[in-house]
Amino acid sequence: MRITRVLCAVLILAGASTSAQAKLRVVASLQDLASIADTIGGDRVETFALARGYQDPHFVDAKPSFILKLSRADLLIVAGLELEIGYLPPLIDQSRNEKIHPGSPGYLDASIGCDILQRPTQVVTRAMGDVHPYGNPHYWTDPENGRVIARAVASKLSELDPAGKATYEASLGAFEAKLTAKEKEWQAMMSPFSGTKIVTFHESWPNFAKYFHLDIIGTVEPKPGIPPSPSHTLEIINLITAEKVRAILVEPYFDAKTPNYIGDKTGAVVITFYPSVGGIPEIKDYLDVFDHNVSAFVSAMRGKK
Numbered sequence: 183m184r185i186t187r188v189l190c191a192v193l194i195l196a197g198a199s200t201s202a203q204a205k206l207r208v209v210a211s212l213q214d215l216a217s218i219a220d221t222i223g224g225d226r227v228e229t230f231a232l233a234r235g236y237q238d239p240h241f242v243d244a245k246p247s248f249i250l251k252l253s254r255a256d257l258l259i260v261a262g263l264e265l266e267i268g269y270l271p272p273l274i275d276q277s278r279n280e281k282i283h284p285g286s287p288g289y290l291d292a293s294i295g296c297d298i299l300q301r302p303t304q305v306v307t308r309a310m311g312d313v314h315p316y317g318n319p320h321y322w323t324d325p326e327n328g329r330v331i332a333r334a335v336a337s338k339l340s341e342l343d344p345a346g347k348a349t350y351e352a353s354l355g356a357f358e359a360k361l362t363a364k365e366k367e368w369q370a371m372m373s374p375f376s377g378t379k380i381v382t383f384h385e386s387w388p389n390f391a392k393y394f395h396l397d398i399i400g401t402v403e404p405k406p407g408i409p410p411s412p413s414h415t416l417e418i419i420n421l422i423t424a425e426k427v428r429a430i431l432v433e434p435y436f437d438a439k440t441p442n443y444i445g446d447k448t449g450a451v452v453i454t455f456y457p458s459v460g461g462i463p464e465i466k467d468y469l470d471v472f473d474h475n476v477s478a479f480v481s482a483m484r485g486k487k
């Protein structure tokens with residue numbers, strides 16, 4: 183009995199260490215980045231995302247379990263542009279994992295090479311509470327940036343695990359082909375609404391709007407990260423009325439009270455827009471984010487006379 187138990191424990195440990203050695207451990211700040219790493223890495227990687235898709239990615243509760251994940255990670259993928267500034271730097275320090283420190287080979291800033299909007303033209307100050315000081319960190323809402331991220335992930339995985347290079351390159355090719363086909367579908371669905379004026383809760387969508395030719399004319403937040411105020415809400419109501427804005431996009435983690443109030447006053451339709459994988463269970467991978475939001479937008483516009 184005792185021997186059996188010991189044997190079992192040894193077997194379990196042996197099995198765990200074999201599979202652990204075989205897989206690269208990837209931690210990503212966002213489920214979107216983890217999804218892309220899963221798609222490219224397949225069976226050769228094991229991914230974990232810190233922020234869940236239904237959470238505000240600026241404000242993530244740092245759980246002790248994150249430190250353990252980071253301490254064992256071979257690769258950390260971040261959105262960068264200070265999206266994770268509020269919680270990640272102390273976790274990286276506490277993980278005591280030199281491999282994933284900024285500047286180390288196991289640290290990948292996914293923003294590099296992407297089309298980043300709203301870059302500051304003046305000296306950066308956080309005095310106004312703006313949480314986008316170095317440009318817009320929600321850039322993965324442009325599917326072409328997703329392509330750039332996937333290429334960077336494939337290249338990084340190949341660097342860390344040269345034996346898997348052919349696999350990563352094949353997965354990248356398959357992902358890009360699927361993305362290209364999907365982009366044609368999404369563009370066909372969205373093209374009738376080109377130029378549509380919208381308001382968004384947070385500045386999560388400038389990349390999405392640029393890609394699909396939507397015109398964001400204002401935000402419910404006075405500045406990124408600053409909650410709605412009565413005076414700004416009144417300004418937005420006046421703007422929506424004057425500009426005949428048709429839709430207000432609201433991320434799932436914001437209180438819909440103010441957007442609903444604005445919608446009631448103006449007739450603009452309030453649409454829940456999901457920036458990330460995992461925002462709802464049906465959004466399982468990076469391409470699903472666009473499938474879902476494009477369908478939601480088109481349905482809302484068609485429903486409006």
Ligand SMILES: [Zn+2]
Nearest residue numbers: 240313385406
């Ligand atoms: Zn933001």
